[in-house]
Amino acid sequence: xxxxxxxxxxxxxxxxxxxxxxxxxxxxxxxxxxxxxxxxxxxxxxxxxxxxxxxxxxxxxxxxxxxxxxxxxxxxxxxxxxxxxxxxxxxxxxxxxxxxxxxxxxxxxxxxxxxxxxxxxxxxxxxxxxxxxxxxxxxxxxxxxxxxxxxxxxxxxxxxxxxxxxxxxxxxxxxxxxxxxxxxxxxxxxxxxxxxxxxxxxxxxxxx
Numbered sequence: 001x002x003x004x005x006x007x008x009x010x011x012x013x014x015x016x017x018x019x020x021x022x023x024x025x026x027x028x029x030x031x032x033x034x035x036x037x038x039x040x041x042x043x044x045x046x047x048x049x050x051x052x053x054x055x056x057x058x059x060x061x062x063x064x065x066x067x068x069x070x071x072x073x074x075x076x077x078x079x080x081x082x083x084x085x086x087x088x089x090x091x092x093x094x095x096x097x098x099x100x101x102x103x104x105x106x107x108x109x110x111x112x113x114x115x116x117x118x119x120x121x122x123x124x125x126x127x128x129x130x131x132x133x134x135x136x137x138x139x140x141x142x143x144x145x146x147x148x149x150x151x152x153x154x155x156x157x158x159x160x161x162x163x164x165x166x167x168x169x170x171x172x173x174x175x176x177x178x179x180x181x182x183x184x185x186x187x188x189x190x191x192x193x194x195x196x197x198x199x200x201x202x203x204x205x206x207x208x
Contacts, residue, residue: 020098026198029096033198036092037190041183044088075120082115086141089186097197099152110145135170139163142193153201162196 023029090111094104118137143163150156166189173179173188 019095023096023098029198030194033092033096033194034187034191036096037194038183038187040088040092041186041190044085078119079116082119083112086111086115090141090145093146093194093197094148096194097149097153097201098203099149103148103152107145107148110148111141114141114144135167135174138170138189139167142166142189146193146197149197149201151204153197153203155201158196158200161200162193165192165196 023032087108090108094107099107115137118140140163143160143166146159146162147156149159169188169192170185173185179185179188
């Protein structure tokens with residue numbers, strides 16, 4: 001039985017304790033993850049992308065005034081779109097896995113870096129065709145940032161397993177017209193990765 005909350009306990013600590021209790025059952029954490037994933041993917045795919053573009057224009061204006069001209073000006077809004085999209089795509093994953101603030105920031109920073117690097121490889125160096133590496137990018141954007149759970153959850157290498165399964169599912173979905181829609185593929189990717197991380201790892205005690 002969890003200890004009784006002290007009346008003078010700070011609100012933020014009580015909120016975190018409530019979140020821990022809510023997410024402790026793995027099935028409820030999985031349902032929460034899927035609700036947030038489906039909602040976010042649908043929001044972006046069904047009209048939210050316009051808002052992302054508007055936000056990227058703000059970044060473009062700032063970057064044009066502050067950053068050097070060695071990089072073409074059009075790159076900054078493209079990079080901003082990728083960064084914002086990635087943040088919306090993944091912000092809730094480290095929260096649900098309860099890895100703490102700094103590991104969550106590391107997770108999201110790595111995910112954004114992977115996305116921006118992927119865009120640069122396509123636009124500047126033509127490493128891949130415009131669509132050929134999409135499933136691989138999604139897999140890497142899950143697998144590598146997920147290693148940030150090390151120290152807070154057991155078997156952090158399960159993130160790599162989740163990334164491989166996400167890539168395999170993406171390639172398979174491309175062969176089935178009914179599953180190739182971005183909303184379906186995005187939600188499926190989240191389901192696979194969430195199941196692997198929630199059931200394949202467990203929270204470590206603070207003393208371990």
